[in-house]
Amino acid sequence: MVARSLLLFVLAALAEIGGAWLVWQGWREHRGLWWVAAGVLALGAxxxxxTFQPDPNFGRILAAYGGVFVAGSLAWGVVVDGFRPDRWDVVGAAICLLGVAVIMYAPRES
Incomplete structure (x- = not known):
């Protein structure tokens, strides 16, 4: 169940960060409206x-995803844009991922 949840977070990050990047490229870098349209579709995805996360609580899923988004955005920048995070970027992303682990995977009473 945890592995499925983690995979869904990775897929969500690819869709959201990739979609935002496509919109950025299309609009800010003047690559055209097709890039923007592809970005909008990815953001919709x-x-x-x-919605496929096993936990039924929207707020919990989106709060945890926020931490995935922070770390994923830095990783996207490294891989796609040649960004070089400093140690504080890395520390901040690690703190965010720790928050994800606590929010999503801490033992709870039923």
Missing amino acids: YGFVA
């Missing part, structure tokens, strides 16, 4: 991916 992100919304659907989140």
Whole structure:
């Protein structure tokens, strides 16, 4: 169950961050409206991916995803844009991922 949840977070991050990047490229870098349209579709896909999380609580899923988004955005920047995070970026992302683990996977009473 945890592995499935983690995979869904990764897919959501790829869709949202990739979609936002496509919109950025299309609009800000003047690559055209087709890039923007592809970005909008990817952002829509992100919304659907989140619904497959096993936890039924929207607020918990989106709060935890926020931490995944922070770390994923930095990783996207490294891989796609050649961004070089400093140690504080890495520390901040690690703190966010710790928050994800606590929010999503801490033992709870039923």
